[in-house]
Amino acid sequence: MNILVSLGVTVLTLSSPGGVSVRHDLIYAQGGRGRMDVYAPRTVKPHAPVAVFVYGGSWQSGEKALYRFVGVSLASRGIVTVIPDYRVYPEVRYPTFLNDNAQAVAYAARHAAEWGGDPGRLFLVGHSAGAYNAAMLALDPRWLGAVGLNARRDVAGVVGLAGPYDFLPLRDPKLKTIFGPDDQLADTQPINHVDGSAPPMRLLAGDKDTVVDPANATRLAAAIRARGGTVSTRLYPGLGHVSLLTAVSGLFRGRAPVLDDIAGFINGAPAPVRAAAGVNGLSPQPVGAAS
Numbered sequence: 001m002n003i004l005v006s007l008g009v010t011v012l013t014l015s016s017p018g019g020v021s022v023r024h025d026l027i028y029a030q031g032g033r034g035r036m037d038v039y040a041p042r043t044v045k046p047h048a049p050v051a052v053f054v055y056g057g058s059w060q061s062g063e064k065a066l067y068r069f070v071g072v073s074l075a076s077r078g079i080v081t082v083i084p085d086y087r088v089y090p091e092v093r094y095p096t097f098l099n100d101n102a103q104a105v106a107y108a109a110r111h112a113a114e115w116g117g118d119p120g121r122l123f124l125v126g127h128s129a130g131a132y133n134a135a136m137l138a139l140d141p142r143w144l145g146a147v148g149l150n151a152r153r154d155v156a157g158v159v160g161l162a163g164p165y166d167f168l169p170l171r172d173p174k175l176k177t178i179f180g181p182d183d184q185l186a187d188t189q190p191i192n193h194v195d196g197s198a199p200p201m202r203l204l205a206g207d208k209d210t211v212v213d214p215a216n217a218t219r220l221a222a223a224i225r226a227r228g229g230t231v232s233t234r235l236y237p238g239l240g241h242v243s244l245l246t247a248v249s250g251l252f253r254g255r256a257p258v259l260d261d262i263a264g265f266i267n268g269a270p271a272p273v274r275a276a277a278g279v280n281g282l283s284p285q286p287v288g289a290a291s
């Protein structure tokens with residue numbers, strides 16, 4: 001992280017509310033990228049929701065330290081927030097980064113109670129490529145299934161910010177390498193895995209986004225509704241690809257109520273009903289079911 005980026009992250013973090021405790025570099029998988037930071041309110045309320053935030057970077061870059069302001073901001077709203085690193089190109093290609101994210105989610109589910117969170121109120125949140133990753137974990141059962149989880153049973157909801165969910169044809173040479181042969185690309189698109197059974201989704205975008213077409217969100221939402229799923233969308237006037245995310249920080253919060261929308265969705269969503277015993281020691285019914 002260069003000095004200017006580090007300074008910017010510090011400013012964003014310091015402008016966000018305090019009262020948050022942080023656990024750094026918890027190991028969820030082997031290798032230098034298999035670590036996560038956990039942000040929690042200093043006083044965690046009973047049955048606090050847990051959000052795994054997946055950052056973007058075009059599947060080629062990113063590090064959890066850049067997103068401290070996200071962890072602090074969400075934790076200030078009572079949400080135990082997990083920010084994992086994960087492997088990216090050129091070290092890996094599709095679908096390895098999805099496997100890494102799935103492992104991070106499984107680790108969060110197993111350890112949520114240790115951090116004061118409710119494993120029965122587990123959410124996926126992502127920005128840009130991270131929103132793609134979160135959507136794929138929720139829509140395509142292969143990835144969470146490989147770690148013993150089921151999105152319909154184990155995930156309470158998904159928030160996608162400026163996500164690419166339906167972005168073919170590929171034109172960027174690196175993305176063509178990352179996602180593989182043309183005859184397999186359809187399988188990489190979240191919109192092609194919609195069956196109406198995924199957890200509720202909240203899809204957010206800025207109308208000035210020139211990096212990811214905001215229509216990605218509206219197309220995915222239309223597909224989910226057509227199949228009887230639960231989804232809501234919001235398009236923020238004047239926000240671009242990056243400013244959509246930085247609006248959660250205290251410094252830029254006046255631009256748009258992005259943090260309010262994320263926290264409102266998470267804090268207001270019911271826990272998923274577990275028809276059978278969960279994995280890794282999770283109880284068959286959400287801890288907060290009686291509250």
